[in-house]
Amino acid sequence: MIYDELVARGLIAQVTNEEEIKQLVNSGNATFYIGFDPTADSLHVGHFMALSLMKRLQMAGNKPVVLLGGGTGYIGDPSGRTDLRSMMTPETIQYNCDCFKKQMERFIEFGNDKAIIVNNVDWLLKLNYIELLRDVGAHFSVNNMLRAECYKQRLEKGLSFLEFNYMIMQSYDFYHLYKNYGCNMQFGGDDQWSNMLGGTDLIRRKLGKDAYAMTITLLMNSEGNKMGKTSKGAVWLDPNKTSPFEFFQYWRNIGDADVLKCIRMLTFLPLEQIEVMDEWEGSQLNEAKEILAYELTKLVHGEVEAQKAKSVSHTLFAGGTDDSNMPTTEIEAKQLTDDAISILDLMVLSGITASRSEARRLIQQGGLFINDNKVESIDENITSEQLKNGIRIRKGKKTYHKAIMT
Known part of the structure; x- marks a missing residue:
């Protein structure tokens, strides 16, 4: 019933x-x-x-x-x-x-x-x-x-x-x-x-x-x-506000304590299947998170986008290079100064952080990476040459973004 x-x-x-x-x-x-x-x-x-x-x-x-x-x-x-x-x-x-x-x-x-x-x-x-x-x-x-x-x-x-x-x-x-x-x-x-x-x-x-x-x-x-709030604000259903990949990653990164509750409340998986998952712990919770992320992304954005997001997520965490479906910020030449943009400005522009001060704290805590290299200084600049080739930004272990010159 x-x-x-x-x-x-x-x-x-x-x-x-x-x-x-x-x-x-x-x-x-x-x-x-x-x-x-x-x-x-x-x-x-x-x-x-x-x-x-x-x-x-x-x-x-x-x-x-x-x-x-x-x-x-x-x-x-x-x-x-x-x-x-x-x-x-x-x-x-x-x-x-x-x-x-x-x-x-x-x-x-x-x-x-x-x-x-x-x-x-x-x-x-x-x-x-x-x-x-x-x-x-x-x-x-x-x-x-x-x-x-x-x-x-x-x-x-x-x-x-x-x-x-x-x-x-x-x-x-x-x-x-x-x-x-x-x-x-x-x-x-x-x-x-x-x-x-x-x-x-x-x-x-x-x-x-x-x-x-x-x-x-x-x-x-x-x-x-x-559940739907991040440091950048709400998790939107509009793909132009929260991309399918970002949507997938949000649920993939949800806390251990919330994953089964979200699966129960938000997905259409049978309760019998969820009850079995209630016994999962440790690394099995990561599998539960992926199930949650896939099911919700499929409901909101369709099966094709859900599969793309899942595939990119697997590739990135396995050290791969496929970033074709990664959230991307396009940088225009007029946004550069002397053929470069400061790392702090880039973080705000791409939405990785809400402010320069937040970006500064992130770098000082060792949590920001460009092409898998840790950003060591808040004074670092990204050149137009780097942006023409495209750079991959990683915040912590799980948040990915790409920036490229238009």
């Missing part, structure tokens, strides 16, 4: 009405939604956990509703934030929504009686403020809202009235989807619990106690975001 599988994979954190939810999901009669606020022009690994969940439930006969937050994107979710999000223009929000939609089509099957995609800009921007206050706001207790974790953590540092409205907007989304699309279930990360309960409560207050609306929260956003 799919519900038991979600539990076994460690996805379920909290639920309301567990027996009813289990019956609805297992029978394939759930119409459920997950929301995606378009805060960037690409989905990231944190979103991938949600997409894989949608795929699992769709395969079990349930109907996903993908909710793009084109309307809530005007406000910004305060959950997990220490500051106010920068305000995006309507054009940027729409562009990001379009990018999300294209990427989601790789995972979710859209069409009649399959999955649908909706955008809350279509109803939130039409709301009359006074009517909203009277019709929806009257059902929310400010005292209860202030006790919500997503707001409590922001009160000391400052919570804008704009963000304070986010819970009402998200709750209204569930109410709207319930009434107009028969959506009887919502999923979200554990940091969304208060907002989700607000939606369930609004439906029952507006439509009566018999209204059939349920919530499930998953260790989805918080775990996914934590």
